[in-house]
Amino acid sequence: MIHPDIHRFLVDWDAAWAMLAPGAGPAARRGHFEGVAAAMREPHPPGIGTREHHVPVPETGTTVRVREFRPQGATAALPALVYLHGGAWMQGSPETHWDITAGFAALNQQAVFSVDYALAPEQPFPRALHETLAVARWVHDHAAALGLRADAIAIGGDSAGGNLAAAATLELRGTPQAPRAQLLIYPATEFTLDRPSHRENANGPLVTVASMPMVNAMYCPDTSLHLTPPVSPLRAASHAGLPPAFVAVAQHDPLRDEGMAYAEALQAAGVAVELDRGEALIHGYLRAKAYCAPARERFERMAAWLQSTLA
Numbered sequence: 001m002i003h004p005d006i007h008r009f010l011v012d013w014d015a016a017w018a019m020l021a022p023g024a025g026p027a028a029r030r031g032h033f034e035g036v037a038a039a040m041r042e043p044h045p046p047g048i049g050t051r052e053h054h055v056p057v058p059e060t061g062t063t064v065r066v067r068e069f070r071p072q073g074a075t076a077a078l079p080a081l082v083y084l085h086g087g088a089w090m091q092g093s094p095e096t097h098w099d100i101t102a103g104f105a106a107l108n109q110q111a112v113f114s115v116d117y118a119l120a121p122e123q124p125f126p127r128a129l130h131e132t133l134a135v136a137r138w139v140h141d142h143a144a145a146l147g148l149r150a151d152a153i154a155i156g157g158d159s160a161g162g163n164l165a166a167a168a169t170l171e172l173r174g175t176p177q178a179p180r181a182q183l184l185i186y187p188a189t190e191f192t193l194d195r196p197s198h199r200e201n202a203n204g205p206l207v208t209v210a211s212m213p214m215v216n217a218m219y220c221p222d223t224s225l226h227l228t229p230p231v232s233p234l235r236a237a238s239h240a241g242l243p244p245a246f247v248a249v250a251q252h253d254p255l256r257d258e259g260m261a262y263a264e265a266l267q268a269a270g271v272a273v274e275l276d277r278g279e280a281l282i283h284g285y286l287r288a289k290a291y292c293a294p295a296r297e298r299f300e301r302m303a304a305w306l307q308s309t310l311a
Contacts, residue, residue, distance in 0.1 A: 037095065244271065247259055251279050
């Protein structure tokens with residue numbers, strides 16, 4: 001059974017999305033999501049400041065916007081988290097995920113860099129991954145100027161952002177900028193639809209299996225790449241040598257089993273993994289942490305894991 005407090009959240013969430021015109025395209029959905037997220041945003045945590053950076057992306061000759069959250073008045077070098085928001089690679093921003101990133105900064109008194117990566121279908125794969133890698137490298141290479149500990153930088157994300165975080169971790173393996181930890185929250189790890197959770201939770205809530213082929217094709221139109229590691233991190237030939245991982249899945253999520261499979265692949269390769277199975281929870285449950293105590297407890301567990309892993 002889905003936790004009763006999740007249903008309270010879904011009443012408000014569904015009512016907000018019911019105001020979107022039927023058949024709305026990605027651009028309209030983006031704008032609507034910004035409004036919904038702003039209306040449901042939790043109060044900003046006291047003592048956490050925010051500023052923006054514009055990070056160069058060598059592959060494109062452009063920049064990507066990054067919103068930083070940081071404890072005000074911090075004097076010692078801080079650990080950091082590079083965060084990739086969810087939204088099916090086609091919507092979302094640092095502002096739609098403000099509660100999560102500001103919350104991690106407050107709970108752990110650390111810096112969080114939330115990446116406003118390019119969205120599909122206008123900017124398909126590999127643009128978002130290139131921007132993710134550019135930010136991860138930039139944060140590490142500018143750690144001293146940013147007041148960070150270069151040896152304590154993690155990467156993480158939820159849903160599509162979890163996919164980008166996992167793919168970037170694979171790409172950075174063995175380099176000086178390799179993250180020291182990866183936080184993967186109900187991540188998409190493989191572009192297939194044949195696992196038991198895809199059948200059990202086909203109708204969501206929040207995300208449905210019927211929508212996935214279209215979403216996947218918008219993010220990566222070249223279907224020959226769908227089962228390659230930069231798109232499907234689960235398909236990497238080896239997961240050895242990757243940093244410790246916290247993998248959070250949700251019992252009532254179509255993506256549950258691919259997230260669990262990724263945790264198992266990491267463990268089989270000798271990577272330290274903490275797996276949270278998200279009993280009674282759904283995809284996107286961090287949006288419900290103001291409604292649902294178990295969702296809030298999971299969020300605090302992620303923060304505690306980050307803090308201890310980067311200590």
